[in-house]
Amino acid sequence: MSEATKKKHHHGNLKEALVHAGIELLEESGIDGLTLRKCAARAGVSHAAPAHHFDGLLGLKIAIAQEGFLIFSRYLEDGLEGIDNPKERLRSICRGYLAFGLEHPGLLNVIFGTGLAALVPDNREGGYAYNILRGVCAPFIPEGQDPQVVEIQVWSLIHGFTMLYLAGEFGCPPPPIQDGPFDQVVTLLDRVGNLSS
Structure with a gap:
């Protein structure tokens, strides 16, 4: 991940990036293929990052909805x-x-x-x-x-x-x-x- 991307995430865009990564995964693999770990990897952040923005996988799914x-x-x-x-x-x-x-x-x-x-x-x-x-x-x-x-x-x-x-x-x-x-x-x-x- 580039420094520019990292800075963007640190300035409050990480939640949006995770939602869009989740949408990509959802479209590729369906609802069963959507996990917090895969979403974090797709967004280029640590697997713990989604926990700061969502109350577990359900919270991510609600944000995607x-x-x-x-x-x-x-x-x-x-x-x-x-x-x-x-x-x-x-x-x-x-x-x-x-x-x-x-x-x-x-x-x-x-x-x-x-x-x-x-x-x-x-x-x-x-x-x-x-x-x-x-x-x-x-x-x-x-x-x-x-x-x-x-x-x-x-x-x-x-x-x-x-x-x-x-x-x-x-x-x-x-x-x-x-x-x-x-x-x-x-x-x-x-x-x-x-x-x-």
């Missing part, structure tokens, strides 16, 4: 800029969700498949991601209906599709996001709330 929600939110937002049509905005966040799952399957598993999201203190990042979905769904909430009915329908549709896509149910390698099964499935969004009106 927190960062995962930030990355996830960026994927949801990326395609929204410049799109005014409500249906296209909805399809765009679905594409962003799928793209996140394809590019970060380990993070997807951490934030939605391990129960760690519930352990993130004051999970503003997870709330922010959900608020993106909520805002895009808002135009399709029938008057008098609980907004969560539509929000959960949309979330369930794209999450379920993403998990099947990652499992190889649509072929290996899977077809491009814009083609085939994705386009067919997102047409189901027209049946959610009042999208067909």
Whole structure:
């Protein structure tokens, strides 16, 4: 490790470096391949260093989940800029969700498949991601209906599709996001709330 890197760590960036090292390990080896020792080695610090920043491996995983929600939110937002049509905005966040799952399957598993999201203190990042979905769904909430009915329908549709896509149910390698099964499935969004009106 260079002197510049060491100085960076000493100036308070070690925690961030360990989280990013943990994300790399997670994406390479899955949740079972993530250990404090491997994370420290990847970050180029002593194996005892993570103990100063995290309350054991669980603390590191919670920090990774927190960062995962930030990355996830960026994927949801990326395609929204410049799109005014409500249906296209909805399809765009679905594409962003799928793209996140394809590019970060380990993070997807951490934030939605391990129960760690519930352990993130004051999970503003997870709330922010959900608020993106909520805002895009808002135009399709029938008057008098609980907004969560539509929000959960949309979330369930794209999450379920993403998990099947990652499992190889649509072929290996899977077809491009814009083609085939994705386009067919997102047409189901027209049946959610009042999208067909």
